Amino acid sequence: MAAAAKRVPLPAILLANDLLDGDVVFAFVDGAGPLAWTRDPALALVAADDAAADRLEAFAAAELRGNKVVDAYLVDVAIESGSPVPRHFRERFKTLGPSNRPDLGKQAGEGIVAAPKG
Template identity: 45%
Template sequence: MKVLTANRLSDGIAVWYADGGWAEIVGHADIAHDKAAEDRLEAIGAAAAANNEVVDVNLIDVTAVDGLVEPVRLREKIRAAGPTIRTDIGKQASAAPARAA
């Protein structure tokens, strides 16, 4: 399973492609379950980067843990949650987890 991630150009926040836009919570992202879906997400990411909406566009591996979408790599887990030294700020302080589709 993969999702499309990037950083929003206007403020640098990590975002994930979801339902025709960019969500700030990885659990809301559209999940690619096959190569055709991955290709579709890559094309969407390339167009968004060309339109100066986002930068650093990448497909990343995710998994479902207890029904929740979670990045596989540590770097992506940190991007999804926020600062590691202050858990009272960032996404981990306010984000409600989203169920895997």
């Protein structure tokens, strides 16, 4: 009997890298529509239960097969001021952008686009 893959603790969000530009993207729901990608981590869909996490994983698998993103995986988050914040340094760092210039990039509010990617 094969062991089931261990899932990250919930709540969690799905992040990936856009295949064309390499930017970090997050799964979100565009209104009442289907899942899509955004560069804004505050808009990420938060999976609070197994059904929601399964939905995110299915979306990731489809997007990987469609060559839209790479390195898609669930990330456990804490909710701070109403927004999901990754619990681990690597993923938190990915949401902020370059570290060599804190006055530029996502940490300075640049490059965050609420509209879906693709």
